Amino acid sequence: MGQVFANLPVTVFEAMSQAARDNDAINLGQGFPDDPGPEDIRRAAADALMYGNNQYPSMMGIPELRKAIATHYARWHGVEFDPMAEVLVVSGATEALASSIIGLIEPGDEVVLFQPMYDAYVPLIRQAGGIPRFVRLEPPHWRLSDEALARVFNKKTRFVVFNNPLNPAAVVYPREDLELLARYCQEFDAVAICDEVWEHVVFDGREHIPLIAIPGMRERTVKIGSAGKIFSLTGWKIGFVCAAPELLRVVAKTHQFLTFTTPPNLQVGVAYGLGKPDDYFFGMRKELARSRDRLTAGLRRIGFPVLDSQGTYFLNVDLAPLKLNESDEAFCKRIVAEHKVAAIPVSAFYEEDAVTSVVRFCFAKKDATLDAALERLAAVMAHA
Numbered sequence: 001m002g003q004v005f006a007n008l009p010v011t012v013f014e015a016m017s018q019a020a021r022d023n024d025a026i027n028l029g030q031g032f033p034d035d036p037g038p039e040d041i042r043r044a045a046a047d048a049l050m051y052g053n054n055q056y057p058s059m060m061g062i063p064e065l066r067k068a069i070a071t072h073y074a075r076w077h078g079v080e081f082d083p084m085a086e087v088l089v090v091s092g093a094t095e096a097l098a099s100s101i102i103g104l105i106e107p108g109d110e111v112v113l114f115q116p117m118y119d120a121y122v123p124l125i126r127q128a129g130g131i132p133r134f135v136r137l138e139p140p141h142w143r144l145s146d147e148a149l150a151r152v153f154n155k156k157t158r159f160v161v162f163n164n165p166l167n168p169a170a171v172v173y174p175r176e177d178l179e180l181l182a183r184y185c186q187e188f189d190a191v192a193i194c195d196e197v198w199e200h201v202v203f204d205g206r207e208h209i210p211l212i213a214i215p216g217m218r219e220r221t222v223k224i225g226s227a228g229k230i231f232s233l234t235g236w237k238i239g240f241v242c243a244a245p246e247l248l249r250v251v252a253k254t255h256q257f258l259t260f261t262t263p264p265n266l267q268v269g270v271a272y273g274l275g276k277p278d279d280y281f282f283g284m285r286k287e288l289a290r291s292r293d294r295l296t297a298g299l300r301r302i303g304f305p306v307l308d309s310q311g312t313y314f315l316n317v318d319l320a321p322l323k324l325n326e327s328d329e330a331f332c333k334r335i336v337a338e339h340k341v342a343a344i345p346v347s348a349f350y351e352e353d354a355v356t357s358v359v360r361f362c363f364a365k366k367d368a369t370l371d372a373a374l375e376r377l378a379a380v381m382a383h384a
């Protein structure tokens with residue numbers, strides 16, 4: 001029996017959501033908003049469900065959505081994709097990652113990863129026979145450095161999996177870091193699988209720069225997106241893959257035997273959503289930034305050291321200065337049981353050599369939810 005998946009624990013997101021249910025806790029763990037998502041987009045999908053096609057759509061995604069993805073990225077990032085040869089619709093970024101990793105990586109290929117990292121990457125890479133090589137990013141800035149890249153890239157390096165904006169660190173990487181990574185990818189002839197699901201969830205006027213837009217990366221980057229994050233509809237599981245035709249063809253061949261296709265009505269809803277005016281996207285960012293500020297201010301008032309959040313639904317608290325004498329995992333287990341607030345220990349995002357003092361909170365919640373959580377968290381500090 002294959003050992004890669006057999007020996008894995010249940011994902012930390014599922015485990016903490018279950019702990020939240022078991023303890024009747026406020027769930028600031030797994031990242032999902034507690035509002036129902038844009039009504040017009042849900043309506044477009046509902047109409048398509050009732051009056052549109054409900055049979056297998058095209059394996060590559062409905063043309064309407066592939067065109068909307070290409071138009072959207074041309075408008076927002078100035079990157080031109082051929083919607084018929086360079087855009088693929090899949091069932092969530094998770095499937096995009098699986099199709100890219102299984103399709104492209106061969107046994108023995110070395111793959112550079114940056115810790116903390118999303119939990120799906122390493123098992124998929126190992127199942128493909130790839131050999132993960134880790135760069136450890138350091139709080140509070142989690143930036144890339146020439147020395148760290150020089151240590152890990154070598155002539156066996158074939159791939160890099162890079163997540164920007166970075167979950168859980170909530171960093172939006174500046175051009176300088178992307179150019180550094182691009183230089184290494186080119187020097188070592190590596191392909192970047194770039195997980196950009198948080199591309200629209202960026203704050204304070206920051207701009208998301210896709211790695212594929214950096215000179216020299218257009219032909220060697222697989223760009224992954226997710227409608228779940230763009231439209232606060234995380235259950236929809238509509239993912240996008242954009243890449244040069246030679247790479248995309250391989251990812252599509254893998255997709256055809258993982259899921260083959262993706263529900264057509266949700267694709268119609270997303271195609272409609274991607275065409276919404278800029279106001280929607282800026283409004284979503286502003287609203288989330290307001291929630292971030294509310295939780296940040298509340299936590300700081302109580303006495304938690306909060307790290308800056310530049311994007312994503314998350315902010316992090318570094319427990320180290322509090323000298324609590326417990327790991328992030330023990331802290332999360334304690335607060336969900338005793339104080340009824342669920343959070344995520346950031347050590348779960350490491351394969352080795354974990355930072356064990358950082359805890360992630362999701363702020364994509366109503367004010368009342370955040371305020372109730374803060375009230376409970378105040379008791380944690382009162383007893384510290």
Ligand code: PMP
Binds near residue numbers: 118225227237
């Ligand atoms: N990558 C990252 C970094 C994520 O945070 C998530 C989910 N939050 C995913 C991939 C998975 O996205 P999806 O739900 O579209 O599969």
Ligand code: GLN
Binds near residue numbers: 013014030031
């Ligand atoms: N990406 C979400 C998070 O970071 C969780 C996705 C999942 O539950 N697998 O919270």
